[in-house]
Amino acid sequence: MLLIKEVMTMKISINIIEKVMRNHVVLKNIRDDADMTIDTYEVYDPNHAAFKENCLYLLRPEGLTDSEGFPDGLNLVCSGKPDGFDIEKYQHINLLIIEGITPEKNMNLIISIFHRYNSFDERLNSLILENAPLQEIIDLATQMVEMPINILDLNHKVLAISSEMDAPDDPIWKSLKLGYMSEYYENILNTSPTMGDIIRAKGNSIEITSSISGHHVQISLLRSGGRPIAYFGMHKFYETQKPFEKHTLQLYEYLFRKINRNAGQYFAIKADRGLLYEEFLHNLFDQKFKDSDEIDVFLLKLGFNPGVSYQMGLISFRDSDVKADLYFTMMDFLEKLIPDSKCIAMDLFIYIIIPIDGNEYLSDENQKILAEFLGIHHCLCVLSPPFESFLNLHKFKPMFAAVLGFIKNQGRGDRLYHFYEFADLYSMKLLADEMPGKRMVHPMIQKLIDYDAEHHSDYLETLKVYLRNESSISVTASLLHMHRNSLQYRINRIEQLLERNFDDWQLREQLLFQLTYLEYQAVFSEK
Structure with missing residues (x-):
């Protein structure tokens, strides 16, 4: 039997062949893993059984007798259905049974399919090359x-x-x-x-x-x-x-x-909205610049003025299914709303750098504009402290991450946040990272914790409310829903237990700090 073979650059699939020959296909089995792997075709010769994975084999019905003789995933087109044919025995291969055309016309049709896609591929390559x-x-x-x-x-x-x-x-x-x-x-x-x-x-x-x-x-x-x-x-x-x-x-x-x-x-990346900006911010966060002069070269290139003060904002989307494809549109829009600002997309956040030109903080007008934008797009923004030197900008990255965690744990729904709102919590985090656990607990606080656990009392809560209200008996009694005399008796008991009184303002400050630290540990520390 004549052996016909053709090689092409583009690979095609049995699915593509089935689609073109659909009007003549009477039975078929195409495996789920069939893909574009075929780049040759041959007339099946039972005397040459060295099958190739990338070949489409054409055969007559008499050649389709022994299903076990075909390896898994083989591609076959058969011109006619054998008598008593059971396609269930051929589930391991890709098989099309063709009727209504002669084997010769079937061959010509197969050749035309290969030539069609080979021609497409050559034209596509030529267009790309040109x-x-x-x-x-x-x-x-x-x-x-x-x-x-x-x-x-x-x-x-x-x-x-x-x-x-x-x-x-x-x-x-x-x-x-x-x-x-x-x-x-x-x-x-x-x-x-x-x-x-x-x-x-x-x-x-x-x-x-x-x-x-x-x-x-x-x-x-x-x-x-x-x-x-x-x-x-x-x-x-x-x-x-x-x-x-x-x-x-x-x-x-x-x-x-x-x-x-x-x-x-085909796609040029603009310097003001692409890799140059992202690389600059990455290098700042990773502390890869040696000095301010090296940074100033980039600042001028990117349109920043090294001589003014700035604030950086991190914009984070509250919706986890944020349309991240709109970042570039949104950044263009933001830069028009807030003149001279620069936006950078990185790590699924938008960073905006805004000049504040002698102001201590972003102007009320720009804060209002930014808040309206945040409301429309269901996102929040954390504003950094003002800065002049970009050399220390790397310190803002962990700061932003911590503040986002604080906001999430507090369940707040505001749009615009300032770092100074979280400065105390951030200082607590830095302290907790360095000295975790009970190492920071004041012995007086620990004594009250142990006493409450043993006697099922709430002396620690009483002390917290008392100290936070400037040691006012009347205010504390009202907040705790206690009689003044009962509260005074309890405060006296706490002083006796701790063997100290609370007239010493330095002691009060220490204990207040410790109580805040314990709250931080309970709410914000990683478990």
């Missing part, structure tokens, strides 16, 4: 995958969209064609999936039902240097509420990988 416009690449990709495709930047601005194919009755596709998404900020806020959804998905691609259109879409993140730079997406234009077929997803993933490998030549 640095052709994205629009030409997207139009070719549309022909290849037979679905409408687009590329958007991280602000949802359309960079290229299928010009020969539409997704009918899809309002998102229509708005993309009109450039709507780049102009209407509110519509962007309501879209899904988020960048976080895509990052968490296998392979940085996600298939989802659009939150606006209700149609199935596939969206992937294009990256350059490991950093997200654009979206690559596909819309379903028929049976829109059903998932994409496997052959469509296979071709889409192939195109995505091909374009992603060459993304650097």
